[in-house]
Amino acid sequence: MIHPKRLILFFASLFLGTMVSAQIKQDSLSDLKTLNPEQQFQDNFYEALKQKGLENYTKAIDALINCSKLYPERAVVYFQLGDLYYKTKAFSRAESNLQKAILLDENNFWYKEKLYQLYVHNEDYDKAITALKPLLSKHQAFQEELVHLNMSAGHYETALKQIEKLDAQYGYTSERDQLRINIYLQTGNQIDHLQFLKKRLRQAPENAQHFLNIIYTLSQYGLRDEAFATAEAFLKSHPQSHIVHVALYKFYLADKAYDKAINSMKIVTSSNVLAPHIKVKVLSDFLQFVKENPAYKSVLAEVEPAASLEVSNRSNLEWAAYYNEMKKPFKALGFYEKELLQTPENLALIQTIANLYLETKQHERAVDFTLKQLEFFPTQIALYLVYGRAQFHLQRWDAALEWLEIGLDYIFEDNETAKAYYILMADLYTKKNNIAKAKTFANKAKAINKE
Secondary structure (H helix, E strand, O other), X not given: OXXXXXXXXXXHHHHHHHHHHHHHHHHHHHHHHHOOHXXXXXXXXXXXXXXXXXXXXXXXXXXXXXXXXXXOOOHHHHHHHHHHHHHOOOHHHHHHHHHHHHHHOOOOHHHHHHHHHHHHHOOOHHHHXXXXXXXXXXXXXXXXXXXXXXXXXXXXXXXXXXXXXXXXHHOOOHHXXXXXXXXXXXXXXXXXXXXXXXXXXXXXXXXXXXXXXXXXXXXXXXXXXXXXXXXXXXXXXXXXXXXXXXXXXXXXXXXXXXXXXXXXXXXXXXXXXXXXXXXXXXXXXXXXXXXXXXXXXXXXXXXXXXXXXXXXXXXXXXXXXXXXXXXXXXXXXXXXXXXXXXXXXXXXXXXXXXXXXXXXXXXXHHXXXXXXXXXXXXXXXXXXXXXXXXXHHOOOHHHHHHXXXXXXXXXXXXXXXXXXXXHHHHHHHHHOOOHHHHHHHHHHHHXXXXX
């Protein structure tokens, strides 16, 4: 049975607890009511920024909507809403909120730039152009961007006028010239294109690139004879020019005037005034020409590229192949070694370098190199073979045989490499006076011949 006093105490504590809870709730509601609108705005705005930073965009948007209800005239709220709607890909809402922000604060650069970025992102180029115009006075980059926008919108004449304006205000740039050329090509405006290039040459005749541009463009339009005549006229007026031969060699090759073509290519590749990328292109064409016309192979050996070429954008492997073709293995080896630093696991490259050490009689380097590589490629019999040959030339028969015996376990098929391997072992055992073993390996080599 429960004692009456205990019941009294229980109900008293329950009543008091209820009273305290009710008082706390009442106090909390009173606190909320005492917050003025500015404090509520600040709380909601900072909450929005916090949630935005946490990428809780929905909560951030809700807090900002509360802000807009408290102070509907504050532009920053709509800017933040526009940015959040942009992030959540609600682009129409982003647009309307950014427009409202700009309406409330017409001088704010950031609001206008954000609206512009929105239109560019949506590839709405006409609206982007309209949004960009108020920003043009802020920075030259916006004026340059206007050209791209007009081109993207198909307003080519307007784009050309903007280019003219920029050229007059800031001077010519190669990037802007290229945009102009792109417009001429897209619109098929051949006459204006050629007039523009000739104008550039007249304005800066010392700039050889302008001359090349004319030659190339005439050729692209199928005006081959005019291009050739222009190149020859340029050579007549500039007999010491190197750049003219960049154009002439192509015409000479096409006309099968090979001696003239070779002379032009030699001038270009040995030049110390032409840009490396130009010489590399001609050098590549020279190699291709020799491959197609083997009778001129001896001419290749006479060509000595300028030192500046070797630091051009041509790859190490391309240079190595070039010097191999010219029978300059030491030069080729240097470029192969550079390439190996970039691709240390390239097995074909490793084997090429190892064989070049043998070819150039660098036997000690061949030994050291193959031993190091065999740590990573222990099953490659081609490396054992190079090692064995290098040691053979150094007259270290035992060292050669020690490793060649190990490599025997990795001969999985009878091919030319295996045959060379057995012949080398036969020669080594002959040097060691072990005639029986020498005969065994010689017979293995012969068996491959019979197959």
